Amino acid sequence: MTGEFRRVLRFLVAGLVNTGFGFAAYAAFILLGAPLAVAVAGGTVLGFLFNFLSYGGFVFGSTSYRLLPRFLLFYATLCGLNLLLLHALSLFGAGPLLSQAALLPVLAVYGYLGMRFFVFRGQASQVAP
Known part of the structure; x- marks a missing residue:
């Protein structure tokens, strides 16, 4: 692994x-x-x-608390993306619960990549295997 x-x-x-x-x-x-x-x-x-x-x-x-501003900025973009995608799905008639459930994998991938390469960039190698 x-x-x-x-x-x-x-x-x-x-x-x-x-x-x-x-x-x-x-x-x-x-x-x-x-x-x-x-x-x-x-x-x-x-x-x-x-x-x-x-x-x-x-x-x-x-x-490191010096990463908090990046974390906050990233969370704001994650929230914005979530709202934008929910709105887009609602235009196709999808309900809010089903839409949010369908978006979970997309948001999880975006969340991981954003934290890995924006918030905690350069920090990831410090985690023990």
Whole structure:
């Protein structure tokens, strides 16, 4: 098994963990009685920081905070791409849930490549095989 293949597997595992953490953070705010906007904002901020640490540390071997601006910029482009593709699929009559499910592989590939070659470029070789 190559180092790059292992890195991709770690990326997928981190993605699953990140999804669970983001939902748990959002749910915690809701269960504590926070207004919806606070729950979404709080869950997003905590999820963003958690994702940076999990992808950076577990997948790419770097959690240097100097990479946070690139991570934020990349996440903004990922969000924009997601919205653009969802809108495009809706023009063909696809519903939002089916569209998002269909886009998951595309967004995962874009996410991996963006983090590998933009956010954590030069850091990836530091991950143990």
